[in-house]
Amino acid sequence: MSTAVLMSGQFRTFEQTLPTHHWHVYRHFPDLHFFLVMQKTVPGPRSVDSEAMVKLLEDKYGKDHVHAKLIDDPTDLPMIPKKFGLYAPYENAAPHPQLMMQHWYQNEVWKLFTQSHKDGDSMEEAIIRMRADNFFHSFTMPPQPLPSNIVYSPWFGRFGGINDRLAIISPGAAEAYFTVYDKIDALLALGCPFHPESLLKAALEMAHVFSDDTLLADFATYRVTGNHRSMETLPVDMHRR
Numbered sequence: 001m002s003t004a005v006l007m008s009g010q011f012r013t014f015e016q017t018l019p020t021h022h023w024h025v026y027r028h029f030p031d032l033h034f035f036l037v038m039q040k041t042v043p044g045p046r047s048v049d050s051e052a053m054v055k056l057l058e059d060k061y062g063k064d065h066v067h068a069k070l071i072d073d074p075t076d077l078p079m080i081p082k083k084f085g086l087y088a089p090y091e092n093a094a095p096h097p098q099l100m101m102q103h104w105y106q107n108e109v110w111k112l113f114t115q116s117h118k119d120g121d122s123m124e125e126a127i128i129r130m131r132a133d134n135f136f137h138s139f140t141m142p143p144q145p146l147p148s149n150i151v152y153s154p155w156f157g158r159f160g161g162i163n164d165r166l167a168i169i170s171p172g173a174a175e176a177y178f179t180v181y182d183k184i185d186a187l188l189a190l191g192c193p194f195h196p197e198s199l200l201k202a203a204l205e206m207a208h209v210f211s212d213d214t215l216l217a218d219f220a221t222y223r224v225t226g227n228h229r230s231m232e233t234l235p236v237d238m239h240r241r
Helices: 014-024 050-061 096-115 171-178 180-190 196-206 235-240
Strands: 002-009 032-039 066-071 124-130 134-139 150-154 166-169 210-215 217-222
Touching: 002 096, 014 050, 014 134, 014 217, 032 050, 032 096, 050 066, 066 096, 096 171, 096 180, 096 196, 124 171, 150 171, 166 171, 166 210, 171 196, 180 196, 196 210
Parallel strands: 002 032, 002 124, 032 066, 150 210
Antiparallel strands: 124 166, 134 217, 150 166
């Protein structure tokens, strides 16, 4: 059995965060295989060599264990009217085009993963959703083996929905987790706000996937400035922990 790690988007600080991923998370899982969909070109003064980031993983885990697709950002994603974000439980942390990009990239990395299994059934024991800029301080494994049809997510940063920066996912629940983009119109029509954490929770509910938000993980966001944005903890998080 193996473990799939799915990552997408920008990898600007990956060289600094990867050692924390490995020590706190990856070393506990068997036979790791990585699936990356990442920006081919990162604009601005703090650009990143995407191919070099792929090589970091290849050198550590082996070329046969790394599947990467380097692409340019799409320019024709649908624009969600601002009114759909006005009733979000917490204010969106990014403009709507960036949030759409986030969901689109998640969808693309899921496609890459499923294409790798087109000649046979998936043999994964677990699937890990990881953001490249997560800088870990601690991590506790969820129950093993994973129950079927479940997503374990961190107890903090839920913002009225589910923390979308890290998840340990059973194979039967992964499609619902990574394909939120395909369901946005339907979820908005049902009344869900355009808000990442809310959309993720609603997509899992729509697919009858059980979510457990008690995963014990402590990590910060490692910025290109070298600053760490600590885990975002609300009073309700502490109450429900």
